[in-house]
Amino acid sequence: xxxxxxxxxxxxxxxxxxxxxxxxxxxxxxxxxxxxxxxxxxxxxxxxxxxxxxxxxxxxxxxxxxxxxxxxxxxxxxxxxxxxxxxxxxxxxxxxxxxxxxxxxxxxxxxxxxxxxxxxxxxxxxxxxxxxxxxxxxxxxxxxxxxxxxxxxxxxxxxxxxx
Amino acid sequence: xxxxxxxxxxxxxxxxxxxxxxxxxxxxxxxxxxxxxxxxxxxxxxxxxxxxxxxxxxxxxxxxxxxxxxxxxxxxxxxxxxxxxxxxxxxxxxxxxxxxxxxxxxxxxxxxxxxxxxxxxxxxxxxxxxxxxxxxxxxxxxxxxxxxxxxxxxxxxxxxxxxxxxxxxxxxxxxxxxxxxxxxxxxxxxxxxxxxxxxxxxxxxxxxxxxxxxxxxxxxxxxxxxxxxxxxxxxxxxxxxxxxxxxxxxxxxxxxxxxxxxxxxxxxxxxxxxxxxxxxxxxxxxxxxxxxxxxxxxxxxxxxxxxxxxxxxxxxxxxxxxxxxxxxxxxxxxxxxxxxxxxxxxxxxxxxxxxxxxxxxxxxxxxxxxxxxxxxxxxxxxxxxxxxxxxxxxxxxxxxxxxxxxxxxxxxxxxxxxxxxxxxxxxxxxxxxxxxxxxxxxxxxxxxxxxxxxxxxxxxxxxxxxxxxxxxxxxxxxxxxxxxxxxxxxxxxxxxxxx
Numbered sequence: 001x002x003x004x005x006x007x008x009x010x011x012x013x014x015x016x017x018x019x020x021x022x023x024x025x026x027x028x029x030x031x032x033x034x035x036x037x038x039x040x041x042x043x044x045x046x047x048x049x050x051x052x053x054x055x056x057x058x059x060x061x062x063x064x065x066x067x068x069x070x071x072x073x074x075x076x077x078x079x080x081x082x083x084x085x086x087x088x089x090x091x092x093x094x095x096x097x098x099x100x101x102x103x104x105x106x107x108x109x110x111x112x113x114x115x116x117x118x119x120x121x122x123x124x125x126x127x128x129x130x131x132x133x134x135x136x137x138x139x140x141x142x143x144x145x146x147x148x149x150x151x152x153x154x155x156x157x158x159x160x161x162x163x
Numbered sequence: 164x165x166x167x168x169x170x171x172x173x174x175x176x177x178x179x180x181x182x183x184x185x186x187x188x189x190x191x192x193x194x195x196x197x198x199x200x201x202x203x204x205x206x207x208x209x210x211x212x213x214x215x216x217x218x219x220x221x222x223x224x225x226x227x228x229x230x231x232x233x234x235x236x237x238x239x240x241x242x243x244x245x246x247x248x249x250x251x252x253x254x255x256x257x258x259x260x261x262x263x264x265x266x267x268x269x270x271x272x273x274x275x276x277x278x279x280x281x282x283x284x285x286x287x288x289x290x291x292x293x294x295x296x297x298x299x300x301x302x303x304x305x306x307x308x309x310x311x312x313x314x315x316x317x318x319x320x321x322x323x324x325x326x327x328x329x330x331x332x333x334x335x336x337x338x339x340x341x342x343x344x345x346x347x348x349x350x351x352x353x354x355x356x357x358x359x360x361x362x363x364x365x366x367x368x369x370x371x372x373x374x375x376x377x378x379x380x381x382x383x384x385x386x387x388x389x390x391x392x393x394x395x396x397x398x399x400x401x402x403x404x405x406x407x408x409x410x411x412x413x414x415x416x417x418x419x420x421x422x423x424x425x426x427x428x429x430x431x432x433x434x435x436x437x438x439x440x441x442x443x444x445x446x447x448x449x450x451x452x453x454x455x456x457x458x459x460x461x462x463x464x465x466x467x468x469x470x471x472x473x474x475x476x477x478x479x480x481x482x483x484x485x486x487x488x489x490x491x492x493x494x495x496x497x498x499x500x501x502x503x504x505x506x507x508x509x510x511x512x513x514x515x516x517x518x519x520x521x522x523x524x525x526x527x528x529x530x531x532x533x534x535x536x537x538x539x540x541x542x543x544x545x546x547x548x549x550x551x552x553x554x555x556x557x558x559x560x561x562x563x564x565x566x567x568x569x570x571x572x573x574x575x576x577x578x579x580x581x582x583x584x585x586x587x588x589x590x591x592x593x594x595x596x597x598x599x600x601x602x603x604x605x606x607x608x609x610x611x612x613x614x615x616x617x618x619x620x621x622x623x624x625x626x627x628x629x630x631x632x633x634x635x636x637x638x639x640x641x642x643x644x645x646x647x648x649x650x651x652x653x654x655x656x657x658x659x660x661x662x
Contacts, residue, residue, distance in 0.1 A: 007593060015334065022341065022356070029348075029355055040348035040355060043611040047340055054334050061330060082389040086588075089386035092560055093379060093584065097577045100568070112564055113557040119386040122553035131554065135561050139569075149569060 019051030104154025193233020287476025339603025380587020420469030428477020
């Protein structure tokens with residue numbers, strides 16, 4: 001259980017740091033001299049103070065408290081962690097981010113779909129890529145011709161076709 | 164009162180062929196996403212927002228309303244057949260509903276939940292029609308300070324009633340409010356916390372945050388937890404319908420569930436979980452054979468399902484009359500109103516009465532459609548459960564990405580999607596509730612506006628929040644809610660410690 005308590009203490013620490021950063025940067029928001037009452041600084045400052053207080057309370061309850069409530073953590077007490085699957089799922093949107101402009105929406109969608117499907121236990125990579133590519137192409141066509149929204153076809157293909 | 168005149172007016176709007184079609188689209192889509200685990204009404208409406216931008220607002224809200232109701236019908240099917248709630252409001256249904264399905268009484272469980280949902284949906288919607296005009300009169304008395312205090316009540320409710328502890332609820336809420344700070348200050352035009360990134364000037368959109376938390380965060384969370392990914396579908400067996408005894412045991416729980424659920428939704432108490440738990444406990448204490456509860460008692464399905472749908476109807480009262488969302492779906496619907504430049508609140512009833520009453524009438528029609536969709540056609544819907552999980556989550560990720568990237572084609576949005584998705588995954592792993600983030604994100608900026616307006620009217624006097632009776636009363640209520648929830652948790656943990 002100590003591992004979980006420490007995780008909550010880290011959350012509390014992060015809240016304190018974010019709150020402090022928010023407070024400092026709130027004081028740097030430019031206020032035009034025309035603003036007499038309650039400029040754009042006050043509300044963020046209040047939120048920042050609240051974050052710090054909540055952070056301190058979170059640290060306190062993680063380190064000293066009886067923890068919070070009977071159900072706390074009951075769902076997650078004995079988690080079976082599957083880090084490879086987590087990283088594979090995370091790779092999906094990251095691959096999309098890296099490839100969408102160069103390889104186009106359809107290819108990027110295929111990579112996203114296949115990565116997430118693999119994380120959820122699918123082992124048919126070719127089939128997953130095929131389904132993902134099909135989805136991407138359908139969306140590309142519907143968006144370009146149906147809604148008039150231009151999604152990237154891919155700069156690589158553009159230069160191949162145009163060059 | 165002219166409630167019936169208003170409703171007649173509403174039916175005239177809702178019964179046009181085009182609006183009937185939108186209602187059918189909404190309830191069908193709602194049933195589907197309710198049945199599919201991993202995709203809920205808040206996420207779906209968020210994904211539909213960009214697509215419906217050019218739609219007539221009345222048509223869009225008729226669709227959203229149908230979707231909202233439909234999701235609650237569909238989620239009980241999942242709860243009964245695979246022991247996983249499609250939405251949080253069906254959590255209790257899994258207890259006895261799944262037991263009934265395993266005992267070969269799945270059809271009866273599905274029937275009592277569908278009919279119970281119908282009864283509660285119709286009564287709840289009629290109560291909404293009756294109460295809303297009265298609440299509007301109250302809302303007209305509210306000044307900016309009172310509105311701010313009301314939002315504080317919503318903040319208190321959403322963080323004390325959802326999730327496992329008040330502290331975690333408040334942390335989630337303030338994460339949402341903090342995200343809501345990013346962007347241009349609406350009163351002075353000053354940009355705040357944009358880190359010089361141009362794309363952040365308009366703030367992090369509701370669609371982006373909702374999609375990141377509900378789709379990406381959820382997928383990452385489930386991927387990281389192999390133990391949550393196993394599911395077993397119980398085939399529907401048994402008689403196609405309820406026996407005479409089933410009816411006799413169901414109708415009272417339906418009505419009691421409705422009476423328990425509606426007030427919880429209508430007061431800014433938020434959530435559908437609490438009324439379903441209360442309904443379950445009430446039915447258990449009133450039952451002739453309480454020992455059957457947990458083993459497949461039909462009352463344990465009938466009551467909570469009715470409570471769930473009545474609460475769902477109730478949530479629309481504060482949303483439409485005060486513009487106050489108390490659930491994540493309601494928060495996304497408020498964002499939808501904002502997209503059309505509409506502000507829910509007392510003025511909506513006079514300026515857009517066709518929309519409001521058309522929506523309410525279409526909810527009544529939608530309930531009838533849903534009864535047909537979920538009773539004779541339930542066998543068709545069950546097939547959705549056989550979509551392989553890898554393709555289901557792959558598909559959800561693709562639609563999530565399309566919903567975020569398709570709008571602006573901005574890579575900054577994709578990066579934000581990944582970052583907030585990771586945040587959502589972390590919150591799920593550490594058992595922080597997600598709904599307060601969405602409510603904080605939407606209500607945060609609105610509460611700042613009301614706060615500043617109130618203080619500007621009072622010429623800088625901050626005591627305005629405690630000297631106005633409505634505002635002071637609401638703030639006391641918020642404090643009591645938080646204190647009560649903390650006391651309940653404290654007592655609970657003491658009992659757990661001594662037991």
